[in-house]
Amino acid sequence: MTVTSVYKPPATPFAWPSNQNIRNGMKPHLIIGDFNSHNTTWGYSNNNKDGEEVELWALNQGLTLLHDAKQKPSFLSARWRRGYNPDLAFVTSRHSNTFEKLVLDPVPRSQHRPLAIDIRPIIRPHMGKPIKRFNFRKANWEKFTSMLDAAINSINACPDNYETFKNHVWKSATASIPRSGRKQYIPCLTEQSKTLYSEYKQAYENDPFAEDTIEIGESLLSSIGSEKRDRWQELITGIDLTHNSKKAWKTIKKLNSESNTNTSIPETTPNKVAHQLLLNGKPNNKPRGYKKKLKEDTNKIMNESSTQFPPFSIEEVDAGIKTIKLGKAAGIDGITPEMVHHLGPRAKEWITRLFNKCVITKKVPKVWKKTKVVALLKPGKDPKSPKSYRPISLLCVLYKLYERLIMTRISPIVDDQLSCDQAGFRPGRSCCGQVLNLTQFIEDGYENQLKTGAVFVDLTAAYDTVNHKALLFKVAKMIKNTTIIKVLESLLNNRQYFVEMNSKKSRWRLQKNGLPQGSVLAPMLFNIYTNDQPQFRNIRRFIYADDLCIATQSKTFEIIENRLTEALSILSGYYKQWFLNANPGKTQVCTFHLNNHQANRILRVKWENEELENTKFPVYLGVTLDRTLSFKEHMRKLKEKVASRNNLLRKLANSKWGTDPNTLKTTAVALCFSTAEYCAPVWARSCHASAVDAELNQACRTITGNLKPTPLPAVYRMASIAPPAIRRDTLTRQERDKQLSGSRHPLYGHQQPPQRLKSRKSFATTNGLDGSNPAQHRLEQWEIWDRSTFHPTVPPPSESLPNGTSFKRNEWVALNRARAKVGRTQDNLHKWGLVPQPTCPCGEPIQTMDHILRECTLGPHCTDQDLLDANQSASQWCQWWHEKI
Ligand SMILES: [Zn+2]
Numbered sequence: 001m002t003v004t005s006v007y008k009p010p011a012t013p014f015a016w017p018s019n020q021n022i023r024n025g026m027k028p029h030l031i032i033g034d035f036n037s038h039n040t041t042w043g044y045s046n047n048n049k050d051g052e053e054v055e056l057w058a059l060n061q062g063l064t065l066l067h068d069a070k071q072k073p074s075f076l077s078a079r080w081r082r083g084y085n086p087d088l089a090f091v092t093s094r095h096s097n098t099f100e101k102l103v104l105d106p107v108p109r110s111q112h113r114p115l116a117i118d119i120r121p122i123i124r125p126h127m128g129k130p131i132k133r134f135n136f137r138k139a140n141w142e143k144f145t146s147m148l149d150a151a152i153n154s155i156n157a158c159p160d161n162y163e164t165f166k167n168h169v170w171k172s173a174t175a176s177i178p179r180s181g182r183k184q185y186i187p188c189l190t191e192q193s194k195t196l197y198s199e200y201k202q203a204y205e206n207d208p209f210a211e212d213t214i215e216i217g218e219s220l221l222s223s224i225g226s227e228k229r230d231r232w233q234e235l236i237t238g239i240d241l242t243h244n245s246k247k248a249w250k251t252i253k254k255l256n257s258e259s260n261t262n263t264s265i266p267e268t269t270p271n272k273v274a275h276q277l278l279l280n281g282k283p284n285n286k287p288r289g290y291k292k293k294l295k296e297d298t299n300k301i302m303n304e305s306s307t308q309f310p311p312f313s314i315e316e317v318d319a320g321i322k323t324i325k326l327g328k329a330a331g332i333d334g335i336t337p338e339m340v341h342h343l344g345p346r347a348k349e350w351i352t353r354l355f356n357k358c359v360i361t362k363k364v365p366k367v368w369k370k371t372k373v374v375a376l377l378k379p380g381k382d383p384k385s386p387k388s389y390r391p392i393s394l395l396c397v398l399y400k401l402y403e404r405l406i407m408t409r410i411s412p413i414v415d416d417q418l419s420c421d422q423a424g425f426r427p428g429r430s431c432c433g434q435v436l437n438l439t440q441f442i443e444d445g446y447e448n449q450l451k452t453g454a455v456f457v458d459l460t461a462a463y464d465t466v467n468h469k470a471l472l473f474k475v476a477k478m479i480k481n482t483t484i485i486k487v488l489e490s491l492l493n494n495r496q497y498f499v500e501m502n503s504k505k506s507r508w509r510l511q512k513n514g515l516p517q518g519s520v521l522a523p524m525l526f527n528i529y530t531n532d533q534p535q536f537r538n539i540r541r542f543i544y545a546d547d548l549c550i551a552t553q554s555k556t557f558e559i560i561e562n563r564l565t566e567a568l569s570i571l572s573g574y575y576k577q578w579f580l581n582a583n584p585g586k587t588q589v590c591t592f593h594l595n596n597h598q599a600n601r602i603l604r605v606k607w608e609n610e611e612l613e614n615t616k617f618p619v620y621l622g623v624t625l626d627r628t629l630s631f632k633e634h635m636r637k638l639k640e641k642v643a644s645r646n647n648l649l650r651k652l653a654n655s656k657w658g659t660d661p662n663t664l665k666t667t668a669v670a671l672c673f674s675t676a677e678y679c680a681p682v683w684a685r686s687c688h689a690s691a692v693d694a695e696l697n698q699a700c701r702t703i704t705g706n707l708k709p710t711p712l713p714a715v716y717r718m719a720s721i722a723p724p725a726i727r728r729d730t731l732t733r734q735e736r737d738k739q740l741s742g743s744r745h746p747l748y749g750h751q752q753p754p755q756r757l758k759s760r761k762s763f764a765t766t767n768g769l770d771g772s773n774p775a776q777h778r779l780e781q782w783e784i785w786d787r788s789t790f791h792p793t794v795p796p797p798s799e800s801l802p803n804g805t806s807f808k809r810n811e812w813v814a815l816n817r818a819r820a821k822v823g824r825t826q827d828n829l830h831k832w833g834l835v836p837q838p839t840c841p842c843g844e845p846i847q848t849m850d851h852i853l854r855e856c857t858l859g860p861h862c863t864d865q866d867l868l869d870a871n872q873s874a875s876q877w878c879q880w881w882h883e884k885i
Pocket residue numbers: 840841842843844847851852855856857858
């Protein structure tokens with residue numbers, strides 16, 4: 001192995017060694033050092049000339065950057081107070097999978113953190129947790145179902161017998177599902193690959209260098225690879241990665257056999273966190289005598305309410321089970337979602353009877369009221385403070401099912417009575433629709449020459465402070481059904497929890513207030529609880545669950561200030577009455593207007609004797625707004641986010657197992673495009689919208705393996721993804737159709753003010769899809785956009801991948817480079833200043849792509865049609881040329 005150390009001083013141009021030929025060596029080559037160059041690939045917000053040059057050099061030398069966007073930056077600038085990554089490590093691509101870069105803890109007297117390069121074998125045992133776990137992939141579910149069904153007949157369905165039921169479930173599970181307690185295991189080792197592995201070990205004993213040994217080794221790798229691909233596909237299609245990519249990073253590291261670098265040990269105790277949760281639930285003030293009064297009021301309503309509650313049917317239970325997601329943790333009773341999915345007809349009948357018994361007796365199994373809380377450190381927060389941990393409650397799966405059935409019953413009654421300002425957790429409403437609701441209000445203000453002032457109200461731990469008696473009173477008022485009230489009461493009272501961190505447990509605590517987080521009913525109950533929030537004259541409310549924005553419009557700032565201050569003081573009264581804790585410290589104020597002379601005019605709004613902080617860039621439901629709704633800041637942040645996800649995509653493309661084009665495309669769409677298009681109808685018409693396109697183009701190039709200078713129309717065609725702007729336009733039209741035809745859309749029936757400003761294009765001025773379906777529209781627009789491009793070798797626009805997806809990764813890359821006629825030919829390398837002469841080794845003075853495709857005497861030839869078809873000749877051509885172009 002060769003190691004090269006690099007130092008390039010800042011402000012000095014690169015001088016590359018002239019006779020470098022790293023690409024063709026078989027042995028690993030590691031190049032590490034301070035490159036002093038900027039590129040989004042390694043975490044800068046922009047590329048500079050040096051950065052572009054390094055990228056091109058690495059590409060030409062067949063090197064892969066070792067970079068993990070989730071690791072700490074290697075250099076902390078004292079001057080800029082920010083972290084950067086001037087220190088880079090490259091390794092020959094064919095070895096990149098076995099190298100890993102680690103950024104270590106800082107050492108005194110240097111602004112750089114030390115880097116360590118870890119080299120590991122391709123197959124490596126994974127350190128599992130020492131606890132025994134069910135291996136559902138190897139379960140005998142038929143046995144489980146029949147065993148449990150046979151046992152269940154003898155038990156009477158009632159809450160007190162749940163323990164016996166649970167024991168039967170466990171008995172059947174342990175008899176039919178293997179459990180693994182191994183400390184070490186190789187991820188994705190199936191029965192087939194296990195046999196291959198022992199064959200390989202034996203062959204290796206005989207002769208490690210024999211043809212046979214190598215061959216068995218190859219089929220072992222490909223067998224493990226295909227299993228890994230399946231696992232990845234499962235993850236990518238199973239969960240929504242729009243807002244959080246943590247799970248994807250964790251999985252890819254596990255599948256790549258990388259060590260998990262971020263196993264931080266909590267620096268606080270479970271008891272402290274459990275205590276913090278109790279504190280969160282304490283209201284700042286309690287009005288005296290409220291308990292008696294609330295109880296009386298509730299009873300008064302209940303006396304006039306109905307008690308009707310038809311029993312649950314097996315069909316309702318069945319429908320509920322289908323909504324339970326697999327792969328989630330079990331609650332304290334140890335019954336997992338997988339087991340519930342495999343309940344037999346008798347077990348389902350038993351559960352239905354149990355649920356109905358719970359309704360009649362207003363009791364639930366004791367264990368359902370006990371919750372295990374896992375505390376996770378919020379990113380970037382102090383690990384010493386118990387406030388920095390996010391609690392995740394693990395409720396019993398069957399308890400959640402019971403809640404779901406109740407919710408399905410009451411949700412239609414509730415939804416009819418909720419304020420239309422509330423958009424959280426309601427059928428037919430969405431984040432995007434609600435953000436549009438606010439931004440359209442602001443846009444209308446621009447047209448009417450009115451300024452908009454908005455307060456983004458923050459409540460401390462809103463769900464945790466909900467008072468149970470007050471909640472039941474409000475539910476009683478809305479639902480008017482004694483049975484339901486009593487059933488809900490039986491769920492809320494006497495709940496207990498403990499906190500677990502690093503297998504240490506806190507002691508049990510009683511949860512006096514609050515809605516259990518992770519509960520199916522909680523969001524709806526919270527909506528009921530806050531449905532009587534005050535309304536104000538001349539002020540609009542935009543509510544999403546516990547997220548409230550109040551906004552008002554006027555010609556003058558003073559009127560806005562007065563209205564908002566007054567509204568907040570009324571809100572304060574409401575919050576105090578209902579045990580909610582206002583948080584003026586985190587509440588933000590912002591103005592929206594187009595008068596640049598008054599850009600710095602702040603709003604003086606007071607709340608609870610505190611002057612509220614003004615912000616230039618408030619974040620509403622994940623979208624960063626600004627005074628003129630330019631979305632420049634939003635796009636800057638979005639670009640960074642997508643760039644980080646592109647790193648994950650590249651990691652996948654460099655892995656041994658995730659390189660097939662279909663996997664890469666699905667991943668790019670689920671990981672990069674979903675994030676890049678979140679709430680796109682809100683910001684798609686901004687002149688900064690295309691800022692994110694550079695990253696999306698990069699994602700497309702990662703799928704196809706095309707080089708940066710490749711014309712974009714060809715890249716989109718080969719990645720079979722429509723141009724980003726067209727995708728956003730289609731999403732906008734879809735949302736516009738929803739608004740025009742769906743009476744539940746917050747902008748339904750919106751009255752558009754006459755257009756005064758020619759430069760503004762608000763959502764309400766856009767068009768719908770005109771009856772065509774989204775995919776059809778995307779394709780039509782793409783064809784129009786693509787009409788003037790001429791690429792006879794590239795398949796026409798289509799959203800399914802072109803021929804050749806079964807090629808090996810490096811051949812698929814060569815195929816696409818040949819199709820686009822842009823590759824690392826000597827002609828191009830000469831143009832990019834990387835080689836002194838454009839000559840082909842065959843003697844031809846200029847080595848162009850057409851030359852090596854049709855004339856070169858060194859290798860096989862291939863026609864345009866062959867490339868389109870990806871047939872035998874194309875495959876042979878790619879096999880010959882793949883490392884060279
Ligand atoms: Zn030639």
